[in-house]
Amino acid sequence: MSTTIALAAAELGKRYKRGWALRGCGFELPAGRVAALVGPNGAGKSTLMALATGLLTPTTGTIRIFGDQPVRSGTHPKLGFLAQDKPLFRRFTVAETLHAGRALNPTWDQAYAERLIAEAGVPTQARINTLSGGQRTRVALAVALGRRPELLMLDEPLADLDPVARDEVMQTLMAEVAETGMTVLLSSHVLAELDGVCDHLLVLAGGGVRLSGDVDDLLAEHQLLIGPSEDSAGLFPTGSVVESRSTGRQATVLVRGAAPVDRPGWVAHEPTLEELVKAYLRSAGKAKAVAEAVSA
């Protein structure tokens, strides 16, 4: 049985006037996953999402939503998108915002959107520009979910929220995911927000995909090894080391897929999600710095 792929990219690239924002991206996001899209600022996260919605067209390669390439006549009906900074018409009331959602979408579940607003406790006659950041996010989420998407993409949805509002938004989101079984792609540059929520990971750095896969598989495939630093050179097969760092006498090495290291002085354990992602992002950063130094 083949799994349905909600979002897939192949050789995907986007070049702006200032250079490539994404290049040679390939990944598959299976349906039903809650995926974290992580990467530093400028890694291409927003570009990737804009390509999926059809706001941007790829320079190279393809991106597919449930097998279909984006068209120019609107975003794929199965795709819901919550853009960065959650743009809403500021002078509309909440009720008018939902009316707009209904007017802009042939498949619109008004009862569902109204229920989400009611659960958020946002007064329907309030103007958008009088709402708090948390309330505004809940309204934007209701608009995105009102289309009844099977894939929901959220670009930095928690960035401007206080900790309480973050929890509320994530709880709402996870409750809807549990109820509908939809696929979620959630971007963030703060990993802590996503730990324990996401079961799939997509690491983007320097315009390329560094790592993608189910979180459990990825964690099982990697080992974090700690041992004496003078001993680390040549210990691991080339190609398997993701990142090696030494602080004084102690070396910390993240290895992918290697057999257990049985050597005195070394301890191995499964990395946490945060350790894993940070190691990949740091190694991507170093590679970039080296590349820049060589070309300079």
Add this chain to the structure above:
Amino acid sequence: MIWVAWRQHRTPLLTTGGLLAAIAAVMTYHRFDMLDYLSRCAVTEQPCAGFHDRYGGYLQLIRLVLLALPALVGMFIGGPLFARDLEQDTHILSLTQSVGRTRWWATKLLVGGVPVVAMMLALGLVAAWALAPVSELAGFARMQHMVFEIQGLVLGPYTLLGLAVGATAGLLSRRTLPAMVAAVVAYVVVLAGVGVGVRPHYAEPVQAVTGVVEQGSDRIHHVETDVDRAQVLMVANSYRDQDGNPVAFSWGCLSAGAAADCPQRTGPITEVTSYQPASRFWAFQSIESGIFAALGAVVLALGWWRLRRRVW
């Protein structure tokens, strides 16, 4: 999308509609008031000399308002039409639903812009009707500059151009303020350029001999004609020798003891005036309307073309 565009733009639309209706009402009132005044002073056979005192202020003001309106509409309706969305990122909200770019663009123009063009067209026709009583008054003869522009068919197309420039500049610059400035500058420059450089040539001018300089004279004798300079659109004065060839004739040749190379030394000179008669008013209105409508359409097409390849 129609509902969204209406909700977004209804406030400026309703405000503009109210304002234009008020202006139309003021002009209607003054039409009947002026007709009444003129008929009374005609019956009593008193000179209607008080007319200027009574209506001069109104006429100057309404001229100013009607001249400024297309620029103001271009600024306040056209400028923010797309630029406000782009500034507040709400275009992303609209374009990530089930609405494509072309539909978004066209609907906003049709709902947020076209009604104002239609209202301005109507206001121009009301103005032509309301100013008819003074259409032969010196300074308000409707073929003349700054009078031709405030009535008839042209107000609609003028507004279309101002609006198109404002909207398209907003689409390209993504900012409201530069779009507003562009609308005003484009309207003023194009209107002045067309009025001075193009409008006099919509049709072959009518020519009439309006003066004669006798051989050896330094005086010009004006000839009685039915050309009323206050009623027509002047195109040019030219001077001809007795064979009808154009000659160079300067004002210096009309001073005592004119230079020996002045053309009247060798024969009589006639002054020929080229003009566009007032009877061509509606024909010229149609031509000018066509020009502005075409320019507006070109600007809109440019915006649409850029929109399709725009990076957002």
